[in-house]
Amino acid sequence: MRDYGVVYIANAILSTPVVDAAVATLRAKALDARYKASCIECLTHVNAVSDKKFTDEQCRTRDIDTKGELKAAFQVYNMLCLHILA
Numbered sequence: 001m002r003d004y005g006v007v008y009i010a011n012a013i014l015s016t017p018v019v020d021a022a023v024a025t026l027r028a029k030a031l032d033a034r035y036k037a038s039c040i041e042c043l044t045h046v047n048a049v050s051d052k053k054f055t056d057e058q059c060r061t062r063d064i065d066t067k068g069e070l071k072a073a074f075q076v077y078n079m080l081c082l083h084i085l086a
Contacts, residue, residue: 018080019080022073022076022077022080023077025073025076025077026070026073026074026076026077029066029069029070029072029073030070030073032061032064032066032069032070033066033067033069033070035060035061035066036059036061036064036066037066039056039059039061040056043055043056
């Protein structure tokens with residue numbers, strides 16, 4: 001252990017499949033939330049200058065509570081317990 005620095009030990013602890021899965025889920029939910037917010041913002045700008053009113057029917061996150069899913073993913077990430085530290 002003396003040959004390994006603190007950074008290597010920390011990386012070994014934090015690079016577990018559980019943490020990797022939680023981070024991947026968190027990133028995916030954040031991207032979905034940003035995508036939905038961008039669609040809504042774009043529709044707002046387009047509808048302000050257009051005679052035809054566009055809706056979010058084509059948006060892939062139309063009926064999904066992306067903010068709620070992102071909040072739930074944050075809670076899962078924040079509640080992670082690494083057994084080596086417990």
